[in-house]
Amino acid sequence: MREDIREQDRNIRKKAIIDSAEIIFYRKGVEATSMDELAKECGFTKRTIYSYFTSKEEIYYEVVIRAYQKMNVQISTEIKDHDIVSEAERLKRIALILIDFNQTNAAEFKAIVDFENKDIDTLLQNEIAAKCYEEGQFLVKVLTETLKEGIQKGEFRDDLDIGQTFLAMWSALLGMAHLMNYKKEYIKRYLEVDVYESVDYLFHIIIDSIRKEEK
Known part of the structure; x- marks a missing residue:
């Protein structure tokens, strides 16, 4: 006791x-x-x-692990929703989770982004840093498997490069997250654009570029 x-x-x-x-x-x-x-x-x-x-770095890695786990739980819960009718919709929901996570958990999202800018080979030599990397692979796996499933179901193009498509999506989402953090009011005032509507617009551009054309 x-x-x-x-x-x-x-x-x-x-x-x-x-x-x-x-x-x-x-x-x-x-x-x-x-x-x-x-x-x-x-x-x-x-x-x-x-x-x-043992060190400040170990504390930092614990911050990153917790951030990844929190985000992964939200993603895992969302993708199990039986109301999702297509892989395109699944991608959209994941994208919205990431954007929302950035807004509601700014410190944790920043920890994740900062970690992903570090040298992977060096990180993998550290056990706890490798755990961070392992947690980060969850999102990669979910997105790439969703893309593969979309190809198999005939939603997405057969010639789609999974790796390149994932990278393009991730880069676009990070860019949008950055704008929301630092330029949200500027965009709203001077461009008269709602940033959340821009996320939806960005998503449709991406999906249209990978969607299989109907014959």
Whole structure:
């Protein structure tokens, strides 16, 4: 019983450290954040933090893993919806989840994007960083399998390059997420365009480019 309480207390403290790290990393960036600043943010001493984590990098990877897992749960729940009638609609729902996740979980989405800009070969040499990479592959798998399913069902072109199409979709969504983070009000005021409507428009352009022509 006592051991269970200790473990519960340990998990609460670890979560508190990760919560604080997510906030300060988003505000200042990982490299610019010192352990002293993190300790001040979470209200623990550096010694306490090091009793749970070996380094700032390990804490960062824990932030990334949690962000991926949270996003993956939302995607997994959505793609199991039996009301989805086509693979095109499934792609659209995934796209909207990513855009919405960016808006409602900005710090976590930024952690994911920053992680994906790092050198993969170096990351895979670190066990916990490799876990981040593994979690990140969930989205790749879901999107590529949806594209393959669309080809098999005759929705998408037979000559579709899965890898190139995934890259194009991911790049477009990241670009849209960036605009929503930094240019949303500018776009609304000067272009008189609703950004969420732009997401829908962007999606239709992508789907039209990969849809199989009816004979």
